[in-house]
Amino acid sequence: MRALISPRHLNSFKYKCLLFWSMKILKKDLKHNTVTVQVQGQDDLWHLSEIIEKGDSVSAETQRKIKIGDNDTAKKSFFVTINVEKIIYDEAAKQLRIQGITTSEHEQIAKGSHQTIEAEPGTKITIVKPQWQGYILERLDEASKTSFSDTLICLIDRESSIIAILKSKGYEILVELHGEVAKKYEGKMSSREFYPDVVKKLEEYSDRFDLASIVIASPAFWKEELIKEIKDEKLLKKIRTATVNTVDKSGLDEVLKRPELKAALSEDRAAKEAIVVEDLLREIGKEGLVTYGIPDVSKAAEIGVVSKLVLTSGLISKKKIEGKFEEIDSIMKKVDSAKGSVFIINSDNDPGKRIDALSGIAAFLRFRM
Incomplete structure (x- = not known):
């Protein structure tokens, strides 16, 4: 059995925190149309790219190169307020850049100059809008809730498995497992070691994420074969089953639409x-x-x-x-x-x-x- 998994998912607590912690709302003063948040994880950048709009006033700490002496430069932190002109979210690089015109004077930054605020985990941002629309407030509240759900999806067939956790922004594949298919003359449908290893992963993730539901889905009867390997009664009580055609990303999308899981998954984004x-x-x-x-x-x-x-x-x-x-x-x-x-x-x-x-x-x- 070989596992296709990035060490960041299993061996880095820091990565887990950045991925799954939800955005903090530090201040919410709708009387003055002001909200202050702190970015906690990567999903927050996506949420903010939809919340912040052209014309908003955004304040945050940013860095700028300043000249030292005749030839040297150094980066220095400044707190700036800009009138937003453009929001750039780079999904691949996990970066959010807010561009605009400064509205206050600073020793090193002139009022009316172009400035970019780069948001990342830890950044505190104050947003002032002419008016906070209801759907934007809903988006803000959604972002402040935990970015991962208590539902896990496990796709399985005789030789492969994908385990993913639902998040506010789709799902995150935690691990892909592959076993060696046993020869037909041995009378076995799959490797004896493969399914127990999948069960171990389900037990591990159940504890780590405090899961309420585990959806096991497969073509044909493979889900039932996997369930036979589960001996933990607490884990068995969390399991729901569904049928899918493939064990890949399209299979994950298919699970989310299964009518028999509509009620169970109704709270997942x-x-x-x-x-x-x-x-x-x-x-x-x-x-x-x-x-x-x-x-x-x-x-x-x-x-x-x-x-x-x-x-x-x-x-x-x-x-x-x-x-x-x-x-x-x-x-x-x-x-x-x-x-x-x-x-x-x-x-x-x-x-x-x-x-x-x-x-x-x-x-x-x-x-x-």
């Missing part, structure tokens, strides 16, 4: 995204109370018939880059003002990709237009 998209596509298929595309959704928002707006992080990022975000922002604000809900889906996951194929925006309607 990734599962919610999958369920919302399934409901949306079903309504589109039967020409129900839904619409999609910016022109039609904008019209529905204008007359106040949107009960739930669904759009992707990819569409938001694209419009911000193009300098056309105001149109999307206006739709969200109109829906929020009409007591509708706004649901932003991560474009990196399968549900988000399916919505992006429909132009990145859709809406459930209260009644037909």
Whole structure:
């Protein structure tokens, strides 16, 4: 048996903390439209990239090179306040850069100069908005909750297994295990050592993450074969089963949409995204109370018939880059003002990709237009 796993998942407590700790809300003064947060983990950067908008006032400590003597330079920390012009989130590099114009004078930084605040775990950021919309406050509250759930998914077949934990931003694959398939003439369907090793991982993660549910999913009967190897009664009580076609990332996406797990996964962000998209596509298929595309959704928002707006992080990022975000922002604000809900889906996951194929925006309607 060989395990494809990064040491960061099992051997680094520091990495675990950065990955799973939730953002801290240090101050929330909505009377003055001010919120101060501290970045705890990598997911917080993604949340902040959606929370901070052009025109916001953002204050934080930043570093800048200053000249020392004739030839030398050194980095020095400054506390600056900027009027935000651009937000850049680099998913691959796990970096958030907030660019804008300084609004206060400093010895080394002139008022009105361009400045970039680079957010990372540990950064404290104060955000002042003209107004905090309801859907943005919901996003803030979501970010302040734990970024990983108490649900684990284990995909299994006769020779491989993937174990992943659900997070606020999709899921995180913790380990991939592979066993050697036994020869047919031996009368064995899988390696004798493979399934016990998978069980050991389930026991380890159950304790580490204080799991409430473990979903074991497989093609055919492999899930039942794995469950036979589990002797721990407490672990058995946490197990739910489902059927999937493949043991890979598409299998993980498939689990999130299984109807038999809808109730169990109803509180998990990734599962919610999958369920919302399934409901949306079903309504589109039967020409129900839904619409999609910016022109039609904008019209529905204008007359106040949107009960739930669904759009992707990819569409938001694209419009911000193009300098056309105001149109999307206006739709969200109109829906929020009409007591509708706004649901932003991560474009990196399968549900988000399916919505992006429909132009990145859709809406459930209260009644037909």
